[in-house]
Amino acid sequence: xxxxxxxxxxxxxxxxxxxxxxxxxxxxxxxxxxxxxxxxxxxxxxxxxxxxxxxxxxxxxxxxxxxxxxxxxxxxxxxxxxxxxxxxxxxxxxxxxxxxxxxxxxxxxxxxxxxxxxxxxxxxxxxxxxxxxxxxxxxxxxxxxxxxxxxxxxxxxxxxxxxxxxxxxxxxxxxxxxxxxxxxxxxxxxxxxxxxxxxxxxxxxxxxxxxxxxxxxxxxxxxxxxxxxxxxxxxxxxxxxxxxxxxxxxxxxxxxxxxxxxxxxxxxxxxxxxxxxxxxxxxxx
Amino acid sequence: xxxxxxxxxxxxxxxxxxxxxxxxxxxxxxxxxxxxxxxxxxxxxxxxxxxxxxxxxxxxxxxxxxxxxxxxxxxxxxxxxxxxxxxxxxxxxxxxxxxxxxxxxxxxxxxxxxxxxxxxxxxxxxxxxxxxxxxxxxxxxxxxxxxxxxxxxxxxxxxxxxxxxxxxxxxxxxxxxxxxxxxxxxxxxxxxxxxxxxxxxxxxxxxxxxxxxxxxxxxxxxxxxxxxxxxxxxxxxxxxxxxxxxxxxxxxxxxxxxxxxxxxxxxxxxxxxxxxxxxxxxxxxxxxxxxxxxxxxxxxxxxxxxxxxxxxxxxxxxxxxxxxxxxxxxxxxxxxxxxxxxxxxxxxxxxxxxx
Numbered sequence: 001x002x003x004x005x006x007x008x009x010x011x012x013x014x015x016x017x018x019x020x021x022x023x024x025x026x027x028x029x030x031x032x033x034x035x036x037x038x039x040x041x042x043x044x045x046x047x048x049x050x051x052x053x054x055x056x057x058x059x060x061x062x063x064x065x066x067x068x069x070x071x072x073x074x075x076x077x078x079x080x081x082x083x084x085x086x087x088x089x090x091x092x093x094x095x096x097x098x099x100x101x102x103x104x105x106x107x108x109x110x111x112x113x114x115x116x117x118x119x120x121x122x123x124x125x126x127x128x129x130x131x132x133x134x135x136x137x138x139x140x141x142x143x144x145x146x147x148x149x150x151x152x153x154x155x156x157x158x159x160x161x162x163x164x165x166x167x168x169x170x171x172x173x174x175x176x177x178x179x180x181x182x183x184x185x186x187x188x189x190x191x192x193x194x195x196x197x198x199x200x201x202x203x204x205x206x207x208x209x210x211x212x213x214x215x216x217x218x219x220x221x222x223x224x225x226x227x228x229x230x231x232x233x234x235x236x237x238x239x240x241x242x243x244x245x246x247x248x249x250x251x252x253x254x255x256x257x258x259x260x261x262x263x264x265x266x267x268x269x270x271x272x273x274x275x276x277x278x279x280x281x282x283x284x285x
Numbered sequence: 286x287x288x289x290x291x292x293x294x295x296x297x298x299x300x301x302x303x304x305x306x307x308x309x310x311x312x313x314x315x316x317x318x319x320x321x322x323x324x325x326x327x328x329x330x331x332x333x334x335x336x337x338x339x340x341x342x343x344x345x346x347x348x349x350x351x352x353x354x355x356x357x358x359x360x361x362x363x364x365x366x367x368x369x370x371x372x373x374x375x376x377x378x379x380x381x382x383x384x385x386x387x388x389x390x391x392x393x394x395x396x397x398x399x400x401x402x403x404x405x406x407x408x409x410x411x412x413x414x415x416x417x418x419x420x421x422x423x424x425x426x427x428x429x430x431x432x433x434x435x436x437x438x439x440x441x442x443x444x445x446x447x448x449x450x451x452x453x454x455x456x457x458x459x460x461x462x463x464x465x466x467x468x469x470x471x472x473x474x475x476x477x478x479x480x481x482x483x484x485x486x487x488x489x490x491x492x493x494x495x496x497x498x499x500x501x502x503x504x505x506x507x508x509x510x511x512x513x514x515x516x517x518x519x520x521x522x523x524x525x526x527x528x529x530x531x532x533x534x535x536x537x538x539x540x541x542x543x544x545x546x547x548x549x550x551x552x553x554x555x556x557x558x559x560x561x562x563x564x565x566x567x568x569x570x571x572x573x574x575x576x577x578x579x580x581x582x583x584x585x586x587x588x589x590x591x592x593x594x595x596x597x598x599x600x601x602x603x604x605x606x607x608x609x610x611x612x613x614x615x616x617x618x619x620x621x622x623x624x625x626x627x628x629x630x631x632x633x634x635x636x637x638x639x640x
Contacts, residue, residue: 104354
C-alpha cells in the first residue's frame with residue numbers, strides 16, 4: 001500500500017513540475033513497464049481491456065522469469081497484433097485455430113509455457129470445435145479468452161457472447177435470442193471437460209478485479225509446470241468504441257450488465273492433491 | 286543385404302514407414318479413405334519408435350497443428366485425401382505465406398464433392414496452382430510406385446527445409462492402396478537447424494514471430510516478391526522428370542503418377558506394333574518440366590496426355606509445347622482407370638488424325 005500513498009501524494013500537488021525538480025533526487029520507482037512489454041504505441045482504443053490484460057501477462061512472465069520459455073499464439077481479432085507488444089516468441093494463427101496451433105507448438109516443445117490469446121469471435125464462434133477438443137485432450141496450455149460481447153476489429157458485429165437485447169451492427173434491433181441464439185458461456189461449458197485443470201472468469205474493470213485477474217494468470221501459468229491439463233482464463237472485457245461509450249461508461253456496463261450475464265469467479269480449481277508438486281518459487285520447466 | 290531392408294507394403298504404409306525413418310517429429314491427421322492406413326500405421330509405430338502422432342478433430346485442426354509444430358521447429362507431416370485437402374487449404378495458404386517447411390500428402394480420390402473413394406488425378410490444378418487463396422506454390426512430387434511413396438518422403442522433407450516451403454506428395458487411391466516391393470536403404474538423415482523457429486526468446490536474439498499478416502501493402506508486396514524469387518530458385522534447381530524412349534519418338538505420351546504407369550504399358554504395346562512412341566513422366570508437378578517438353582516437341586508429330594481427370598495437366602503441356610505440335614488429352618474420371626489397350630486405341634486414333 002506504500003506505493004499507492006506515494007502516487008496519491010504526487011498527483012495531489014498543485015505544481016507538479018516544480019515539485020519534480022525539487023525532489024528529483026529523492027524519487028522512488030513505484031511502477032515500471034515490464035521489460036516483456038514492448039515500448040511502442042498500441043492500436044487498442046482508449047479504455048480497452050486488452051491493454052490491461054497484455055500488461056498483466058507481461059508482468060507475470062517477467063516475475064516468473066520465463067521470457068525464454070514462453071511461446072504465445074495470437075488470434076484473428078483485435079489482438080491480432082499482440083506480438084507487436086508482447087516481447088515473446090509468438091505465432092499468429094488463422095481465425096479460430098489458435099488452440100490447434102498451440103497444440104502443435106506444445107507437442108514439439110513440451111517444456112515451454114504455451115498460451116493462446118483469443119477473443120469471443122475467434123474462440124467461441126469460428127474456433128469452438130478447436131477450443132473444446134483442445135481442452136478435451138487436456139493439452140497442457142493456457143487459453144486466455146477475452147470476451148467483450150462484440151466483434152471489435154471488424155467494427156461492432158454481433159458475437160456469440162453478445163447479451164440478449166444488445167444492439168450491434170448485425171443485431172441493430174437488439175439480439176433476439178429466439179432467432180440469434182443465446183450468449184455462449186464458454187467458461188461454464190469447458191469447465192465440464194475432464195481435460196480442464198483450471199477454469200476461471202475474471203475482469204479488469206476495477207483495480208481490485210485487476211489484482212484478482214493477475215493472481216489468476218499467475219496460477220494458470222504456474223499450473224503448466226504440472227502438465228495436468230488445460231487452463232482457461234476468461235476475461236469479461238469491454239469495447240468502448242463499439243459499445244459507443246466512454247471508457248468509464250464501458251467499465252460501468254461491465255459491472256452492471258456483463259458480469260450479471262457472465263459472473264466472475266473460479267469454475268474449476270485444482271485440488272490440493274493436484275498442486276502437491278507445484279514449485280512455486282522456481283519453475284521446473 | 287544389411288544396408289537395405291526389403292518389404293512388401295501398401296503405398297500408404299510405405300509412406301508412413303518412410304516418415305518415421307526420415308525422423309518426422311510429429312504427425313497430425315484425420316481419417317479419410319483411401320489414406321487412413323497412414324494414421325493407423327503411425328499410431329501403432331510412432332509411440333514405440335519416437336515421434337508424436339495425434340488424431341485431430343478435423344482436417345482444419347490438423348493443418349493448424351502442422352502450422353504450430355512447424356513454426357516451433359519440428360519436422361512435421363499430415364496426410365489426407367481430396368475433400369480433406371480442400372478443408373486444409375486455408376491453413377496451407379497461411380503455411381506458404383509464413384514460409385513453414387512441412388510435408389503434405391494428398392492421396393487423391395474422385396470428385397468433386399464427396400465424390401468417390403476410387404483413385405483420381407482431379408486435384409492437379411489444386412495442388413500445382415496454389416490451392417488456397419493468394420499467390421503461392423507448393424513443391425509438388427508425384428509418385429508412380431510404392432517405392433516412390435517412400436522415397437519422396439525423404440526428398441519432400443529435404444526440399445521443404447531447404448526452401449522453407451510446404452511440399453506436397455500428390456498420390457492417388459491406387460498408389461496408396463496397392464502393395465509392392467519397397468526397399469529401405471540405410472540412410473543418414475540430417476536435419477538442419479531452424480533459428481527462426483519460436484522456441485522461446487533468449488536474451489541473445491530478437492523475438493521470433495511466425496505470421497502471415499503483413500497489413501501494410503509495401504510489406505506484403507515485399508513478402509510476395511520474396512516468394513516469387515524463391516519459386517524461381519525452385520524452378521531453376523528442382524525440376525524432375527523421367528523420359529522413356531523419347532530419343533526416336535514421333536509421338537509422346539505425357540502422364541504422371543498412376544497414369545504414367547499405365548501409359549508405360551501402352552508405350553510397350555505401341556512399340557510392338559511399330560509405332561515410335563515415347564513417354565515423359567513429370568515427377569515434380571510444380572515446378573513443371575515445360576522446357577523439357579518444349580525441346581522434345583521439336584522432333585514430334587503430336588503429344589497425348591493421359592490423366593485421371595477432365596484434362597488438367599494438358600494445359601501445362603500446351604504451355605510447354607507452345608503450339609509446335611498438336612496436343613490432345615485422353616482420360617477417365619470418377620475413379621475409373623483406363624487400361625493400356627484403351628489408351629492405345631485413343632493414341633492410334635490421335636495418330637491417324639495428326640499424321
